[in-house]
Each structure stands twice: as C-alpha cells, then as structure tokens.
Amino acid sequence: MNKDQFIKELSVLLKDLNGKEKQEILHDYEEHFQFGIEEGKAENEIAASLGSPKLLAKEILANYHLENAKGAQTAGNVMRAVWAVIGLSFFNIIIVLGPFIALVGVILAGWAVSIAGISTPLLVLLNNLFGSSFDLFEWFLSFVYCGAGLLLFVGMQGITKWFMHGFVRYISFNTALVKGGIK
Structure with a gap:
C-alpha cells in the first residue's frame, strides 16, 4: 500500500x-x-x-469518543464511547458490553420503581373513582410509596451520574489495557 x-x-x-x-x-x-x-x-x-488503517482508525475513534464522554458525560457520548471501545477487539464485547447492559438494566429498574412509587396516589385515586370504595389504608400506603419513590428518584439522579462517570473511567481503563497495558 x-x-x-x-x-x-x-x-x-x-x-x-x-x-x-x-x-x-x-x-x-x-x-x-x-x-x-x-x-x-x-x-x-x-x-x-x-x-492497518482500519486498526488505526478504530483506536483514533475510540480515543475521540472517549474524550468526548469524559468532557460531556451524556448518554449519547457514553454510548458512542462504549461502541468504539467494543470495536477495538472481540474480547471487549464480553468485557465492556456485558457489564454495561447489566448496569443499564439496574439503572432503568431503579428509575421505573421510583416513578411507579411517585405515581401510586394517582393510581389509588383512579381506583377509588372508577372501582372500589374509599379505603383510608390504601391512601396511607400510597403516600408512603410516593415518599419512598421521591427519595429513590433523588437517589437515582446521583446514582446515574456516578454510573456515567464510573463507566467512562472503566472504558478508559479497558482501552488502555487493549492498546498495550496500563502505565
């Protein structure tokens, strides 16, 4: 060439x-x-x-997307960095993608539970309007679940930021490992 x-x-x-x-x-x-x-x-x-220009381009793009993810830790930047790092080697499909999918699943479950907890008073109201009779205990539990949902909502904001920062550090470590070792 x-x-x-x-x-x-x-x-x-x-x-x-x-x-x-x-x-x-x-x-x-x-x-x-x-x-x-x-x-x-x-x-x-x-x-x-x-x-190989292909390998060089993969490394350059992985570094580029990783730097973007370090600078602005948005979901899009982190996803692009994950895919770029996975492209460096087949081994990374298991080492990067597996933990990423598991942690995203846990994060999404946390958000779903918090939103479900916050919405319980509305669900109890709809149940009382269109269904069963008024039950004070249901209302009490719905406000307890709403409070727990609000606390979890606040906690999930911090957990999500920590996840983004931690995963960017993890793929930086993995990229350095794939390129020839940690210094």
Whole structure:
C-alpha cells in the first residue's frame, strides 16, 4: 500500500471526526511518510510499519469518543464511547458490553420503581373513582410509596451520574489495557 492509498483509506474511516481534527491526524500520518522517505524507506514499507488503517482508525475513534464522554458525560457520548471501545477487539464485547447492559438494566429498574412509587396516589385515586370504595389504608400506603419513590428518584439522579462517570473511567481503563497495558 502506498502513501496515497493509506491516507485515502484512513480518511474514509475517520469520517466521524470533525474536519479540523481529521486533517490534523491525516497531516501527522503524511509527516510519517515524509520522514520515512527522507530516511530512504519505501512507501509500502512505511505503511506496513504504521499498521492497518482500519486498526488505526478504530483506536483514533475510540480515543475521540472517549474524550468526548469524559468532557460531556451524556448518554449519547457514553454510548458512542462504549461502541468504539467494543470495536477495538472481540474480547471487549464480553468485557465492556456485558457489564454495561447489566448496569443499564439496574439503572432503568431503579428509575421505573421510583416513578411507579411517585405515581401510586394517582393510581389509588383512579381506583377509588372508577372501582372500589374509599379505603383510608390504601391512601396511607400510597403516600408512603410516593415518599419512598421521591427519595429513590433523588437517589437515582446521583446514582446515574456516578454510573456515567464510573463507566467512562472503566472504558478508559479497558482501552488502555487493549492498546498495550496500563502505565
């Protein structure tokens, strides 16, 4: 593979990056070729020493999405970082995706329980309007569940933030491990 083929393939694979960052990365690789040629190496030899453009693009995109997730820990950024890290190796499907799905399930269950608890007075009201007779004990329990739901709702906000931060750190660790070890 010569310089033009390498740069063209890398450019296509880095389509998710913004224009400025993509150009900086491509410029860096063009400089690698320039320095290699000045040292008397052939273009195909330089391309082979740099590695596969596909693997390079996967690593660059994983780092890019990981940095975005560290900066703004939104659900979209974290998901993009998870998928980019999974793309680094097949091993990551089990190591990253398994815990991610389990923790997302626990988070969603917590949110569902909190919302269900908060809505119990409304459900008891509907039950009394369209169904059974007025029962003071049902109302008492519905307010207890509502209070517990509100407490859980507040707790889930903190747990969700902690999860986002912790999982970004976990995939950063995993990415460093896949790339060649922890320093």
